Amino acid sequence: MPTSSSAVFLSYASEDAEAARRIADALRAAGVEVWFDKSELRGGDAWDRNIRDQIHRCQLFMPIISAHSEARDEGYFRREWALAEGRTRDMSHKRAFLVPVVIDETSERDAAVPERFLDVQWTRLPDGREDAAFVARVKRLLSAEVPAPSSPVPPPGERVVQAVLSLATRRRWFVGAAAAAAVAVLLVGYIAYGRRGTLAPVAQDANSIAVLPLSNESGDPSQQYFSDGLSESLITALTHFLA
Numbered sequence: 001m002p003t004s005s006s007a008v009f010l011s012y013a014s015e016d017a018e019a020a021r022r023i024a025d026a027l028r029a030a031g032v033e034v035w036f037d038k039s040e041l042r043g044g045d046a047w048d049r050n051i052r053d054q055i056h057r058c059q060l061f062m063p064i065i066s067a068h069s070e071a072r073d074e075g076y077f078r079r080e081w082a083l084a085e086g087r088t089r090d091m092s093h094k095r096a097f098l099v100p101v102v103i104d105e106t107s108e109r110d111a112a113v114p115e116r117f118l119d120v121q122w123t124r125l126p127d128g129r130e131d132a133a134f135v136a137r138v139k140r141l142l143s144a145e146v147p148a149p150s151s152p153v154p155p156p157g158e159r160v161v162q163a164v165l166s167l168a169t170r171r172r173w174f175v176g177a178a179a180a181a182a183v184a185v186l187l188v189g190y191i192a193y194g195r196r197g198t199l200a201p202v203a204q205d206a207n208s209i210a211v212l213p214l215s216n217e218s219g220d221p222s223q224q225y226f227s228d229g230l231s232e233s234l235i236t237a238l239t240h241f242l243a
Helices: 014-029 045-057 067-071 076-088 115-119 132-142 156-195 221-242
Strands: 008-011 060-065
Touching: 008 014, 008 076, 014 060, 014 067, 014 132, 045 076, 060 067, 060 076, 060 132, 076 115
Parallel strands: 008 060
Antiparallel strands: none
């Protein structure tokens, strides 16, 4: 069992050993050091310490994801994946470390992997077959020429923030549009009825319109702020117009 650190640590379910071997052979042929354990016998304090040391010292961690790993709710590879994710929490976001590889049609969307695996670009290598572009990319990452490419899908936390901001923007737009429409209706009525002399006579210097609070008809008390906001927007708009 080797004890020196490797550039790439391959982590996989035992059912994917052959595909992992193909990937390891392709990287080694390009001069890349790879940790690829072929032993079926795992466990024990000495083994655990060695694995932890390898994951702590390797330059890139490469989890092999497949239907086999998806079907395994438990497995030593999942401990390795958790250790690798833990290490990323001490790293700069610019640091390339996680390089997930999918060897079949497993989807990223519902994959049973640590959350940090979803923050980076995944590579698809059917059955672990050699891919010159992939090998070249790994070598660039190891040489620190480029950072790890970011996934086009934002992290879950960021997606929630964006959704909240989007909802808030739509609500502000609706409040503004509703207020503008209400002002337009009131002004048209004010001018039309005023010209026909149907409004009650008032002093010429007393241009005023009463705005009653709008009621919340949704039945949901938590939406009261919406009615209040619409009332305030209407009052503000009228104040500027009639001032």
